[in-house]
Amino acid sequence: MNSMAETYLAEAAERLGSIRTGQESAFAAATDTMQRAAAGGRLIYLFGTGHSHMLAEEGHYRAGGLACIVPVLAATVMLHEGAIAGSKLERTAGLAEIVLSRYPIGTGDVLIVFSNSGVNAVPVEAARVGRARGATVIAVTSQAYSRAAANGRTRLADVADIVIDNRAPPGDALIEVAPDGLRAGPISTVVGAAILNALCVEVAARLVAAGGDAPVYVSANMPGAAERNAVLVARYRARNPHL
DSSP: OOOHHHHHHHHHHHHHHHTTTTOHHHHHHHHHHHHHHHHTTOOEEEEEOGGGHHHHHHTTTOTTSBTTEEEOOOGGGSSTTOHHHHHHHTTOTTHHHHHHTTSOOOTTOEEEEEESSSOOHHHHHHHHHHHHTTOEEEEEEOHHHHHHHOTTOOOHHHHOSEEEEOOOOTTSEEEEOSTTOOEEEEOHHHHHHHHHHHHHHHHHHHHHHTTSOOOBOOOTTSTTHHHHHHHHHHHHGGGOTTO
């Protein structure tokens, strides 16, 4: 008999292997708009609240990641300075405009909003702010979860220009571990990080194929990393408050 750990890993692998199936057009549209932004000297912003903020950090100053990525990071809607307060604040109307006020998101930029439930006020409003400023908004969200949780509320999927379904179940947890139906093993972070990095890999490859140089950071422990990364930091530091 497989252990629950093996069951979770097998389920996660199956989901990762099929996440693009049926969503080819959404992946292509997301890649197209990200490539245009990178090639045109624009920026790709990453936004998430609660645990989804980890996906904004995943793309930031990342070995193998794009240097034109800027994370939107605000302690008020993260977890490390108070998980209970942060969870309440991500449901607070009007906060997204304040959080995004320090980021000059504009026409030609891309804003990727990660929200598994897809119904909390701040991510939905962030998408609206991004579109109002002229950015292309990509949502990475669970369609099943947001439909189950909406109860008449606007969903992130209703606001974004492009929607990629992470296909997480309502409640996020995958594996039933008790007879009463208790489930454990969230999947949205695993899949969300894979979606982000898959898009970035495709963008980097397209930029090189077009005869350009992909603005990809190299691990500090690799030969030539210091020189290459210094050039990229100099290029983007004035527009990335977290460098």
